[in-house]
Amino acid sequence: MVRGRVSRLSVRDVRFPTSLGGHGSDAMHTDPDYSAAYVIIETDAEDGLKGYGITFTLGKGTEVVVCAVNALAHHVLNKDLKDIVGDFRGFYRQLTSDGQLRWIGPEKGVVHLATAAVLNAVWDLWAKQEGKPLWKLLVDMDPRTLVSCIDFRYITDVLTEEDAYEILQKGQVGKKEREGHMLAHGYPAYTTSCAWLGYSDDTLKQMVLLKVALSDINWHRFKVKVGADVQDDMRRCRLIRDMIGPENTLMMDANQRWDVPEAVEWMSKLAEFKPLWIEEPTSPDDILGHAAISKALVPLGIGVATGEQCHNRVIFKQLLQANALQFLQIDSCRLGSVNENLSVLLMAKKFEIPVCPHAGGVGLCELVQHLIIFDYISVSASLENRMCEYVDHLHEHFKYPVKIRQASYMPPMDAGYSTEMKEESVKKHQYPDGEVWKKLLATQENQV
Amino acid sequence: MVRGRVSRLSVRDVRFPTSLGGHGSDAMHTDPDYSAAYVIIETDAEDGLKGYGITFTLGKGTEVVVCAVNALAHHVLNKDLKDIVGDFRGFYRQLTSDGQLRWIGPEKGVVHLATAAVLNAVWDLWAKQEGKPLWKLLVDMDPRTLVSCIDFRYITDVLTEEDAYEILQKGQVGKKEREGHMLAHGYPAYTTSCAWLGYSDDTLKQMVLLKVALSDINWHRFKVKVGADVQDDMRRCRLIRDMIGPENTLMMDANQRWDVPEAVEWMSKLAEFKPLWIEEPTSPDDILGHAAISKALVPLGIGVATGEQCHNRVIFKQLLQANALQFLQIDSCRLGSVNENLSVLLMAKKFEIPVCPHAGGVGLCELVQHLIIFDYISVSASLENRMCEYVDHLHEHFKYPVKIRQASYMPPMDAGYSTEMKEESVKKHQYPDGEVWKKLLATQENQV
Numbered sequence: 001m002v003r004g005r006v007s008r009l010s011v012r013d014v015r016f017p018t019s020l021g022g023h024g025s026d027a028m029h030t031d032p033d034y035s036a037a038y039v040i041i042e043t044d045a046e047d048g049l050k051g052y053g054i055t056f057t058l059g060k061g062t063e064v065v066v067c068a069v070n071a072l073a074h075h076v077l078n079k080d081l082k083d084i085v086g087d088f089r090g091f092y093r094q095l096t097s098d099g100q101l102r103w104i105g106p107e108k109g110v111v112h113l114a115t116a117a118v119l120n121a122v123w124d125l126w127a128k129q130e131g132k133p134l135w136k137l138l139v140d141m142d143p144r145t146l147v148s149c150i151d152f153r154y155i156t157d158v159l160t161e162e163d164a165y166e167i168l169q170k171g172q173v174g175k176k177e178r179e180g181h182m183l184a185h186g187y188p189a190y191t192t193s194c195a196w197l198g199y200s201d202d203t204l205k206q207m208v209l210l211k212v213a214l215s216d217i218n219w220h221r222f223k224v225k226v227g228a229d230v231q232d233d234m235r236r237c238r239l240i241r242d243m244i245g246p247e248n249t250l251m252m253d254a255n256q257r258w259d260v261p262e263a264v265e266w267m268s269k270l271a272e273f274k275p276l277w278i279e280e281p282t283s284p285d286d287i288l289g290h291a292a293i294s295k296a297l298v299p300l301g302i303g304v305a306t307g308e309q310c311h312n313r314v315i316f317k318q319l320l321q322a323n324a325l326q327f328l329q330i331d332s333c334r335l336g337s338v339n340e341n342l343s344v345l346l347m348a349k350k351f352e353i354p355v356c357p358h359a360g361g362v363g364l365c366e367l368v369q370h371l372i373i374f375d376y377i378s379v380s381a382s383l384e385n386r387m388c389e390y391v392d393h394l395h396e397h398f399k400y401p402v403k404i405r406q407a408s409y410m411p412p413m414d415a416g417y418s419t420e421m422k423e424e425s426v427k428k429h430q431y432p433d434g435e436v437w438k439k440l441l442a443t444q445e446n447q448v
Numbered sequence: 449m450v451r452g453r454v455s456r457l458s459v460r461d462v463r464f465p466t467s468l469g470g471h472g473s474d475a476m477h478t479d480p481d482y483s484a485a486y487v488i489i490e491t492d493a494e495d496g497l498k499g500y501g502i503t504f505t506l507g508k509g510t511e512v513v514v515c516a517v518n519a520l521a522h523h524v525l526n527k528d529l530k531d532i533v534g535d536f537r538g539f540y541r542q543l544t545s546d547g548q549l550r551w552i553g554p555e556k557g558v559v560h561l562a563t564a565a566v567l568n569a570v571w572d573l574w575a576k577q578e579g580k581p582l583w584k585l586l587v588d589m590d591p592r593t594l595v596s597c598i599d600f601r602y603i604t605d606v607l608t609e610e611d612a613y614e615i616l617q618k619g620q621v622g623k624k625e626r627e628g629h630m631l632a633h634g635y636p637a638y639t640t641s642c643a644w645l646g647y648s649d650d651t652l653k654q655m656v657l658l659k660v661a662l663s664d665i666n667w668h669r670f671k672v673k674v675g676a677d678v679q680d681d682m683r684r685c686r687l688i689r690d691m692i693g694p695e696n697t698l699m700m701d702a703n704q705r706w707d708v709p710e711a712v713e714w715m716s717k718l719a720e721f722k723p724l725w726i727e728e729p730t731s732p733d734d735i736l737g738h739a740a741i742s743k744a745l746v747p748l749g750i751g752v753a754t755g756e757q758c759h760n761r762v763i764f765k766q767l768l769q770a771n772a773l774q775f776l777q778i779d780s781c782r783l784g785s786v787n788e789n790l791s792v793l794l795m796a797k798k799f800e801i802p803v804c805p806h807a808g809g810v811g812l813c814e815l816v817q818h819l820i821i822f823d824y825i826s827v828s829a830s831l832e833n834r835m836c837e838y839v840d841h842l843h844e845h846f847k848y849p850v851k852i853r854q855a856s857y858m859p860p861m862d863a864g865y866s867t868e869m870k871e872e873s874v875k876k877h878q879y880p881d882g883e884v885w886k887k888l889l890a891t892q893e894n895q896v
Contacts, residue, residue: 030547060519060548064558067515071508099478100508106704108733108759109557110512154731157708157740256554260605283602285556285762287735288769292605311556314733321736 002082002129004045009076011069011117012038013062014421015431016362016394017440022198023393024360027227027257030198033059034362034394035431037066037114038421039121043081051125052419055117055333056361061110062431068114071101076118085126088149092339095119096151108311112336119337120367124417134338134417135370139179139377143168150343151336154314158321164346171378178377186408187373188383189390190221190251192360197225204236208243219407221249221387223279227257230269237273246274253279256309260289264296277305277327284309290324305329308358312336316344320351327385329358332367345375355380360391365402366418369409397425450530450577452491457524459517459565460486461510462869463879464810464842465888470646471841472808475675475705478646481507482810482842483879485514485562486869487569491529499573500867503565503781504809509558510879516562519549524566533574536597540567540787544599556759560784567785568815572865582786582865583818587627587825591616598791599784602762606769612794619826626825634856635821636831637838638669638699640808645673652684656691667855669697669835671727675705678717685721694722701727704757708737712744725753725775732757738772753777756806760784764792768799775833777806780815793823803828808839813850814866817857845873 015035018024024032035058041051057065075095076084084091095115096107105111127134138146147164191211199207211219224240226233241250252275258266263281270278278297281304282289294304303326310316312335319325328348335341348355357372359365365388372388380386388409395401399420403410412418428435463483466472472480483506489499505513523543524532532539543563544555553559575582586594595612639659647655659667672688674681689698700723706714711729718726726745729752730737742752751774758764760783767773776796783789796803805820807813813836820836828834836857843849847868851858860866876883 028545028547029551032548032551056551058548058551060546061516061552061559064512064516064519065552068509068512068558071512097476098508099476100480100506103477103480103504103506103757104509104513104558104561106732106757109559110516110552111509111557113552154707154734154737156710157737259602262604283762284554285760286602286766288766289602289605289762309551309554312733314731314737318734318736 004043025198051121053121227254452493473646474703499569501569675702
């Protein structure tokens with residue numbers, strides 16, 4: 001079924017000027033321009049299908065990721081797609097363990113984001129050639145093939161290939177029913193759109209009102225950004241909790257603002273607003289720090305959530321080993337694409353920790369829905385304590401945008417990984433020569 | 449004393465074709481071309497002094513680091529040097545916490561290597577303006593100023609500003625004597641040059657012979673690369689141990705080749721050759737893995753060493769908290785320059801773990817000698833179980849190359865951080881348009 005030799009890999013720098021409206025602002029990222037390094041893979045096959053892959057960035061630095069994609073391109077060009085997916089573990093290893101390139105990673109930061117963009121494009125192309133949405137490609141794949149996509153290096157002390165296979169074998173039971181459930185009801189979501197740190201109290205009130213009373217979506221799980229000023233946080237959290245009432249769920253997100261002792265102290269003050277979790281209380285690299293915070297917050301009934309900036313499976317492995325999180329947040333663009341996310345979903349299953357993916361930005365919702373729907377059908381078989389982040393920005397730029405119904409992600413039905421953007425949007429937002437940026441940069445120049 | 453406004457920052461891609469001779473090869477990096485992103489900072493001061501900074505790379509990907517340096521440049525340009533070093537913590541934070549750029553790190557991988565190159569250039573310039581070698585600038589600096597260069601974010605659960613100050617205050621006692629000792633005898637070194645994985649047994653024998661019997665340097669500490677094949681390793685280790693005898697020290701380096709259980713098993717087989725340490729047994733991100741290996745190797749009398757790929761102070765903090773290493777190996781170009789290395793030296797002192805810096809590559813010896821000499825004089829006050837790596841490659845390209853005498857680093861006496869390369873060398877090795885690469889790339893093209 002898989003066909004064609006990769007004849008071209010191109011990459012574009014696409015940026016949306018979201019910082020102008022304060023959208024997406026938090027305690028550490030005050031002025032994000034949601035952006036993407038956008039990879040397109042073409043083959044010599046007659047079907048004319050292309051694979052699209054993105055990795056998410058915040059504006060500046062996208063050109064650095066673009067540069068890293070170009071540094072990886074020679075591993076992909078002139079390869080037969082069937083050789084790539086036929087030994088996907090080997091191909092993953094080749095990309096991530098290049099004897100010279102791995103020094104500037106390994107499997108972290110810029111090169112790993114670039115790896116994600118390239119591999120996301122490969123998965124998109126594979127799914128398109130099979131005529132299936134990615135989640136369905138994964139659900140229908142036999143466990144041996146799934147396992148052959150995963151690089152187990154550095155995680156065998158927690159998850160061996162045999163462990164993974166066994167989990168997937170068990171996941172076959174009841175699969176059809178769970179697929180039916182997804183198609184009928186979708187995967188539960190929560191919203192972050194109402195409470196960015198850059199919003200005024202009035203905007204915040206309006207946004208919550210919009211979500212609760214006036215929306216046909218019927219949101220009942222909300223996340224608020226905290227961490228810049230404790231008095232502000234208390235006022236904003238009280239305001240939201242009052243508006244949503246005690247029956248709805250509230251989560252908090254500090255975006256790495258605190259040191260370990262500070263996190264515990266701060267959250268003690270916000271505990272009265274009954275958050276389900278505190279997300280990213282400290283450095284994403286601090287496994288033992290997260291463990292200490294987790295332990296200290298148990299008496300307050302607050303869990304710790306993290307993952308959007310965990311740079312690879314080795315960090316996730318340790319977070320699980322150390323009881324450092326109660327909610328695990330995978331990201332579709334920071335880890336090494338589907339391949340590495342599969343290993344994390346399986347480790348989470350082994351430790352029975354619920355996965356609640358990170359989304360938002362640009363394209364993250366489109367991508368990660370595939371992974372979490374697969375996770376429910378074939379791995380976790382549970383919806384308890386689980387939900388996927390949702391942010392309603394920038395979906396209009398995608399050819400196959402997410403569909404939300406009754407606060408749930410409805411499974412995408414188009415073939416591929418939902419990664420493809422509208423060519424018109426890409427052209428307009430290309431940096432620095434797209435129409436939108438030409439105008440903005442000219443304005444900035446005039447102001448200087 | 450500090451003067452001038454930064455008027456220009458330029459960066460060059462300099463590569464040495466070391467892969468042609470198998471120099472520097474190990475179990476994970478089989479064909480390194482030792483390279484550097486080389487930063488030059490100029491000011492408008494009349495003294496005409498320039499700051500030179502490098503970060504080390506293995507060839508491919510240097511262009512990605514160069515791109516990241518350019519992304520950081522706007523934080524440095526048009527700044528007064530006195531404002532930079534007058535609030536060095538703030539400046540460090542500005543570079544590492546840029547609201548948009550931090551997403552593609554934070555403080556890890558490409559952007560952090562770029563940060564190191566830029567800050568190394570700033571330190572070089574500062575030391576030159578003060579007319580002192582960097583180690584002496586640090587030794588003479590009062591503890592409050594030293595502490596003001598450090599960003600304590602994410603490490604205050606282990607080391608607060610007051611802790612750091614106290615350690616440095618205690619380090620004032622006996623400083624003069626220790627400085628005298630360094631000037632007279634230098635800092636102890638060990639050599640890795642004899643046993644790269646790419647060397648044949650004959651080359652290896654020759655190299656060891658050269659070091660032991662024929663060298664006037666009188667080496668007595670040796671490191672061998674292991675990890676690709678256990679039978680090969682046993683043969684090579686036996687060969688070296690036989691040649692150097694039981695009285696000399698042998699270390700082993702696996703360069704991240706193993707998973708945790710594999711590391712323990714493999715080292716049990718190599719224990720008979722009495723290594724002092726096994727270096728980088730597994731993923732540099734695996735704190736708990738290193739802790740497990742450390743614990744398992746205690747009965748065999750083998751310590752664990754790691755650090756050259758630890759990407760920031762948060763990882764070092766946890767390695768110390770978890771008893772995951774017995775020898776801590778700082779690197780002058782992977783961490784955020786002198787600023788972040790200061791925090792690691794101070795944490796190591798607090799945990800009483802000996803620091804044995806990583807060096808080699810290109811320029812790493814030149815730079816790190818300054819840090820470890822300062823460490824001895826002002827922080828650790830001890831030489832017990834301590835030594836600095838030495839590799840005798842590529843020093844001829846530096847304007848102020850290291851001086852080794854009786855297997856010790858002699859303190860550099862020229863002003864600056866010894867980062868400056870000979871302009872002739874840079875020109876010849878610039879990639880891809882330097883003379884050396886033009887020839888090599890033409891040959892490669894002819895072969896295709």
